Amino acid sequence: MYADVKDQLSEELAQIEADGLTKAERQITTPQSAHIATTSGEALNFCANNYLGLADHPDVVAAARQALDDWGFGMASVRFICGTQTQHRDLERAIADFLGSEDSILFPSCFDANGGIFEVICGKDDAIISDQLNHASIIDGVRLSKAARFRYANRDMDDLRTQLQAARDGGARRVLVVTDGAFSMDGYLAPLGQICDLAEEFGAMVMVDDSHATGFVGEGGRGSHEACGVIDRVDIVTGTLGKALGGGSGGFVAAHQEIVDLLKQRARPYLFSNAVAPSVVAGSLKALEIARDSDEPRAQLRRNAELFRALMGEAGFELLPGEHAIVPVMFPGEDGARKASQIADAMLERGVYVIAFSYPVVPKGQARIRVQLSASHSEEDVRACVDAFVAARDAVG
Numbered sequence: 097m098y099a100d101v102k103d104q105l106s107e108e109l110a111q112i113e114a115d116g117l118t119k120a121e122r123q124i125t126t127p128q129s130a131h132i133a134t135t136s137g138e139a140l141n142f143c144a145n146n147y148l149g150l151a152d153h154p155d156v157v158a159a160a161r162q163a164l165d166d167w168g169f170g171m172a173s174v175r176f177i178c179g180t181q182t183q184h185r186d187l188e189r190a191i192a193d194f195l196g197s198e199d200s201i202l203f204p205s206c207f208d209a210n211g212g213i214f215e216v217i218c219g220k221d222d223a224i225i226s227d228q229l230n231h232a233s234i235i236d237g238v239r240l241s242k243a244a245r246f247r248y249a250n251r252d253m254d255d256l257r258t259q260l261q262a263a264r265d266g267g268a269r270r271v272l273v274v275t276d277g278a279f280s281m282d283g284y285l286a287p288l289g290q291i292c293d294l295a296e297e298f299g300a301m302v303m304v305d306d307s308h309a310t311g312f313v314g315e316g317g318r319g320s321h322e323a324c325g326v327i328d329r330v331d332i333v334t335g336t337l338g339k340a341l342g343g344g345s346g347g348f349v350a351a352h353q354e355i356v357d358l359l360k361q362r363a364r365p366y367l368f369s370n371a372v373a374p375s376v377v378a379g380s381l382k383a384l385e386i387a388r389d390s391d392e393p394r395a396q397l398r399r400n401a402e403l404f405r406a407l408m409g410e411a412g413f414e415l416l417p418g419e420h421a422i423v424p425v426m427f428p429g430e431d432g433a434r435k436a437s438q439i440a441d442a443m444l445e446r447g448v449y450v451i452a453f454s455y456p457v458v459p460k461g462q463a464r465i466r467v468q469l470s471a472s473h474s475e476e477d478v479r480a481c482v483d484a485f486v487a488a489r490d491a492v493g
């Protein structure tokens with residue numbers, strides 16, 4: 097029976113390979129950090145979401161280790177049966193307090209948070225208006241809802257207005273605008289001030305997925321809603337524990353009480369998937385505490401991003417503008433994709449790990465190497481990365 101399928105799948109795999117789209121995985125032989133080793137040697141890592149350097153922070157590791165003794169290894173249950181320890185509630189309270197919401201609810205991942213929320217809060221009488229470049233998990237989550245769907249061009253406020261009007265003209269009961277807080281391929285923030293203004297004008301709710309912002313964007317690291325001065329105006333924040341906040345795993349929805357309460361009754365990835373592991377909960381709590389209480393990792397990250405942007409500009413590279421720790425180094429034009437991937441390869445040979453992205457992950461002709469700074473990078477690390485860019489450009493020609 098499998099024989100036919102095997103041939104079909106092999107053909108599909110061969111096509112992916114022929115298109116140059118195969119994603120090869122490098123195996124790391126060390127903890128996730130600024131300095132790592134892979135099976136092919138040591139490398140300076142500029143492609144992790146380890147923005148605050150907490151993935152191997154001694155205090156986070158110690159908290160997780162202690163939790164193994166205090167709380168055991170696994171939960172072996174979904175939350176509503178017997179999968180909730182007091183520390184799960186502690187983490188939810190801490191997330192809510194940090195983000196300025198009434199309450200929060202943990203999910204196995206942010207993918208699951210986004211996968212679960214839309215069908216619960218938006219039904220067939222409602223409308224969801226989504227930024228065109230929103231994360232895959234938002235796209236999938238919206239598909240699971242019976243609500244009418246509208247899409248607006250990335251950060252385009254004229255188009256958002258048009259779509260809000262269309263949703264209202266269609267007679268929608270509830271309207272929800274959803275956007276990534278920071279767009280991962282560009283490092284651009286969503287214009288949340290204008291989005292909140294428009295949402296207010298049209299009586300819509302606002303949801304922000306702040307996976308690439310929670311912990312490090314905004315003065316206190318609370319996220320893009322803090323950076324844009326709209327903490328009190330965003331209704332729903334989803335985010336991940338798998339990036340800046342220690343990078344373990346788990347996601348959350350922080351929102352008004354009724355939304356959180358309803359998700360606990362109805363969200364399918366919450367009801368039918370295992371609770372976040374005890375050591376991950378404890379480590380994440382510690383990571384959140386560090387993000388909340390100490391400005392130094394954020395300051396270091398900011399210095400690193402500023403230095404990198406300045407040095408790369410001086411070296412004549414084209415960058416997308418901004419302040420985010422995601423810094424796209426652009427290789428425009430027809431030949432850009434090949435060039436970006438050759439330069440990334442040449443950099444790895446020089447011990448600097450960066451990733452090139454091209455179509456279909458980013459638009460045609462806008463290939464790039466996405467550099468992600470971390471608080472765990474030293475000034476020397478940042479300079480080494482720039483030097484590797486220059487050397488690789490010289491080598492590739």
Ligand SMILES: *Cc1c(COP(=O)(O)O)cnc(C)c1O
Nearest residue numbers: 205206207231307336338346347
């Ligand atoms: C990484 C990411 C997710 C997924 O988070 P996980 O917790 O790893 O599932 C969701 N949304 C956005 C915008 C992300 O960047």
